[in-house]
Amino acid sequence: MAEVLLRVRNLVKYFKTSRGVVHAVDDISFDIEEGKTLGIVGESGCGKSTTGRCLIRLIEPTSGEIIYRGQDICKLKRSEMKNLRKEMQIIFQDPYASLNPRKTLLQIIAEPLLYNKIISSRDKFAIEKRVLELMEKVGLAERLINTYPHELDGGRRQRIGIARALAMEPKFIVCDEPVSALDVSIQAQILNLLKELQRDLGLTYVFITHDLSVVNHFSDDIAVMYLGQIVEKAPADELFENPLHPYTQALLSAILIPAVGANRERIKLRGEVASPIDPPPVCRFAKRCNYYSQECAHGVPPLLEITPGHFVACHQVKPVAPSATKAN
Amino acid sequence: MGSELNGQAAKDNKELVLEVNNLVVHYVLQEETVEAVNGISFSLEKGKTIGLVGETGAGKTTTALAIMNLVPDPPGVIKDGTIKVCGYNMLELSARQLEKIRGKEVSMIFQDPMTSLNPVITVGDQIAESIMLHEKLTYSQAFNRAKEMLEMVGIPGARATEYPHQFSGGMRQRVGIAIALACNPKLLLADEPTTALDVTIQAQVLDMIDELKRELGTALVMITHDLGVVAKICDLVAVMYAGRIVEYGTLEDVFDRTLHPYTEGLFNSLPDIRNRKNQLQPIPGLMPDPTNLPRGCSFAPRCRYVSDACREAQPTKHQVSETHVIYCSAYDDSNFQIERARGRGGNG
Numbered sequence: 001m002a003e004v005l006l007r008v009r010n011l012v013k014y015f016k017t018s019r020g021v022v023h024a025v026d027d028i029s030f031d032i033e034e035g036k037t038l039g040i041v042g043e044s045g046c047g048k049s050t051t052g053r054c055l056i057r058l059i060e061p062t063s064g065e066i067i068y069r070g071q072d073i074c075k076l077k078r079s080e081m082k083n084l085r086k087e088m089q090i091i092f093q094d095p096y097a098s099l100n101p102r103k104t105l106l107q108i109i110a111e112p113l114l115y116n117k118i119i120s121s122r123d124k125f126a127i128e129k130r131v132l133e134l135m136e137k138v139g140l141a142e143r144l145i146n147t148y149p150h151e152l153d154g155g156r157r158q159r160i161g162i163a164r165a166l167a168m169e170p171k172f173i174v175c176d177e178p179v180s181a182l183d184v185s186i187q188a189q190i191l192n193l194l195k196e197l198q199r200d201l202g203l204t205y206v207f208i209t210h211d212l213s214v215v216n217h218f219s220d221d222i223a224v225m226y227l228g229q230i231v232e233k234a235p236a237d238e239l240f241e242n243p244l245h246p247y248t249q250a251l252l253s254a255i256l257i258p259a260v261g262a263n264r265e266r267i268k269l270r271g272e273v274a275s276p277i278d279p280p281p282v283c284r285f286a287k288r289c290n291y292y293s294q295e296c297a298h299g300v301p302p303l304l305e306i307t308p309g310h311f312v313a314c315h316q317v318k319p320v321a322p323s324a325t326k327a328n
Numbered sequence: 329m330g331s332e333l334n335g336q337a338a339k340d341n342k343e344l345v346l347e348v349n350n351l352v353v354h355y356v357l358q359e360e361t362v363e364a365v366n367g368i369s370f371s372l373e374k375g376k377t378i379g380l381v382g383e384t385g386a387g388k389t390t391t392a393l394a395i396m397n398l399v400p401d402p403p404g405v406i407k408d409g410t411i412k413v414c415g416y417n418m419l420e421l422s423a424r425q426l427e428k429i430r431g432k433e434v435s436m437i438f439q440d441p442m443t444s445l446n447p448v449i450t451v452g453d454q455i456a457e458s459i460m461l462h463e464k465l466t467y468s469q470a471f472n473r474a475k476e477m478l479e480m481v482g483i484p485g486a487r488a489t490e491y492p493h494q495f496s497g498g499m500r501q502r503v504g505i506a507i508a509l510a511c512n513p514k515l516l517l518a519d520e521p522t523t524a525l526d527v528t529i530q531a532q533v534l535d536m537i538d539e540l541k542r543e544l545g546t547a548l549v550m551i552t553h554d555l556g557v558v559a560k561i562c563d564l565v566a567v568m569y570a571g572r573i574v575e576y577g578t579l580e581d582v583f584d585r586t587l588h589p590y591t592e593g594l595f596n597s598l599p600d601i602r603n604r605k606n607q608l609q610p611i612p613g614l615m616p617d618p619t620n621l622p623r624g625c626s627f628a629p630r631c632r633y634v635s636d637a638c639r640e641a642q643p644t645k646h647q648v649s650e651t652h653v654i655y656c657s658a659y660d661d662s663n664f665q666i667e668r669a670r671g672r673g674g675n676g
């Protein structure tokens with residue numbers, strides 16, 4: 001078994017607003033092994049991006065531990081964090097918004113190298129050499145080195161974002177919806193590129209998406225989030241074959257399969273996602289759940305290991321004794 | 329192709345709600361001309377659903393705008409073609425006549441619900457307004473109808489007095505649908521109505537469109553890039569690339585008996601939820617620049633089956649069955665098969 005690279009314990013991120021406290025991320029815990037991909041799925045506003053940003057301390061968690069190679073990064077000083085940030089990078093959904101429109105590819109990709117003083121800004125030759133290396137790695141043609149991002153299409157802009165993230169030779173990358181803005185034919189190009197890089201460079205990913213077929217294809221483990229909490233986490237195959245949480249079951253049944261006659265009856269949910277502002281201390285899914293019963297009124301269900309590697313947070317899904325048969 | 333299919337339907341005495349013939353739409357800008365739609369034809373019978381499928385820039389929205397006669401002008405110019413909605417020649421009607429037909433015979437759901445909603449008018453009033461435009465009702469009658477429409481799309485009637493910003497994205501999209509359906513149009517154009525929505529909400533909205541369509545007998549043009557959505561609700565599929573239809577047929581024709589290399593490429597790009605180890609085979613390269621389309625087949629620069637002939641002339645049309653049409657010169661050779669066809673042991 002591979003080493004655990006990142007261990008997250010009781011991570012909380014609240015935002016205080018005029019309307020109340022937004023519980024964006026509310027007590028989540030998980031481990032990621034080195035070289036693996038943890039997919040995080042869930043619907044809009046469930047806290048995926050907030051989680052991703054906390055993991056590399058782009059925003060400060062309200063509480064909790066983020067233990068990277070045995071060290072709690074929440075306890076690091078800014079300068080120490082700056083050093084570690086080289087190893088921990090992020091790729092964003094919107095390649096347009098995250099790139100400076102007034103800079104050329106050369107300047108954009110070189111920026112982290114100069115900022116972290118990896119290469120001296122006077123050494124033009126070394127800078128260009130390294131940038132060209134990175135461009136080649138992500139499949140950007142050499143001739144584009146002096147173009148501006150607005151001259152390029154979405155797929156190429158996403159490649160710039162990836163090249164920039166790779167500049168510091170990171171070990172760990174948070175990919176926040178890296179293909180959601182792209183057309184399917186381009187999406188497949190980028191997904192294959194990210195997989196290749198993972199294989200070649202031994203990268204560990206957190207892969208955030210709302211697209212269930214993409215997360216299934218890309219991840220080793222998948223965590224399903226609902227209103228700031230992880231409601232289920234399991235290896236990808238296990239999650240798709242044997243979803244145990246009522247929300248996961250409904251979510252998976254809503255996937256539209258691009259094949260004739262493949263779409264089954266979906267599980268219908270009542271209502272819409274509730275507000276993350278000052279949620280009551282019960283199961284966050286209770287109002288929409290088809291299995292709601294008396295039992296569910298007793299506090300927030302903890303995330304328990306039901307069978308080895310398969311975690312569920314639901315009062316009505318109970319751990320199976322080792323000798324008993326598999327749940328469901 | 330449209331004309332043959334139109335002819336076929338006419339023979340069977342089916343009621344055609346939409347006939348698009350050789351539509352060409354360009355956006356003429358100062359320095360260049362965007363060739364957005366380059367000669368497309370298709371038709372649709374009462375109660376049927378066609379999926380217009382294609383990636384960004386394929387010309388889907390422009391086609392829908394042309395059907396409504398709403399292409400922004402300038403820069404848009406309808407260079408050629410005819411469009412008939414329920415027999416009305418949309419491109420030749422006066423502004424007054426168009427106003428009567430829009431909403432009543434044909435209406436459109438826009439991709440971003442906010443663009444079609446007025447932020448300072450309550451949702452109930454917005455629906456009532458569009459009803460009063462077409463039917464002689466008093467305000468209070470129209471407002472009551474508006475409440476019924478909201479109920480129909482799953483929003484409590486009591487919320488009719490709220491403003492769009494008080495609704496979630498999914499609810500706003502449903503308001504857009506309620507407005508589009510308020511006057512029971514015979515034809516509904518839905519431009520990526522669920523793309524901005526979450527999966528479970530998307531499923532709700534699609535179920536609802538499907539139900540309404542069945543109840544009211546509305547014909548539907550579903551514009552989408554999502555082949556899952558197509559499989560779920562379409563009877564017919566037109567795959568578009570660079571402003572042209574490249575493959576056209578029934579859902580089964582296009583999904584189970586795929587023939588066009590681009591359609592194959594789309595399927596190969598999608599992760600297979602039933603087999604997660606499946607390697608993605610992206611289509612290499614990029615969409616062609618619509619201001620500078622290749623002389624021959626627009627897909628030639630990305631096509632794995634390309635030959636010199638493809639680059640020289642527009643692809644040839646092959647009508648492989650009564651319902652299934654493709655534009656691809658490779659099929660000039662009667663032995664040609666795409667890989668997806670080999671996989672299923674023949675051209676089906």
Ligand SMILES: Nc1ncnc2c1ncn2[C@@H]1O[C@H](COP(=O)(O)OP(=O)(O)OP(=O)(O)O)[C@@H](O)[C@H]1O
Pocket residue numbers: 015016017022023024042043044045046047048049050051210276
């Ligand atoms: N800076 C902030 N101030 C206040 N609330 C915030 C802030 N950032 C995020 N939130 C709220 O926290 C919750 C989680 O947001 P987050 O962006 O993490 O969701 P997400 O899962 O990434 O959603 P999406 O799929 O739409 O990207 C939402 O309710 C959001 O409105």
Ligand SMILES: Nc1ncnc2c1ncn2[C@@H]1O[C@H](COP(=O)(O)OP(=O)(O)O)[C@@H](O)[C@H]1O
Pocket residue numbers: 355362363364382383384385386387388389390391400403404618
């Ligand atoms: N108002 C406009 N002015 C100039 N070009 C436009 C305009 N609207 C669309 N286009 C161009 O026309 C082409 C087709 O666009 P569109 O019909 O929106 O495609 P789709 O809906 O399939 O993404 C694209 O190249 C697009 O950039």
Ligand code: SF4
Pocket residue numbers: 246247283284285286287289290291292293295296301313314315316317
């Ligand atoms: S705890 Fe109860 S309400 Fe929550 S998901 Fe489980 S069954 Fe449903």
Ligand code: SF4
Pocket residue numbers: 589590625626627628629631632633634635638643644655656657658
């Ligand atoms: S005409 Fe030629 S280039 Fe175009 S799709 Fe057919 S084989 Fe490919």
Ligand SMILES: [Mg+2]
Pocket residue numbers: 048049050
């Ligand atoms: Mg997000």
Ligand SMILES: [Mg+2]
Pocket residue numbers: 388389390519
């Ligand atoms: Mg569009």
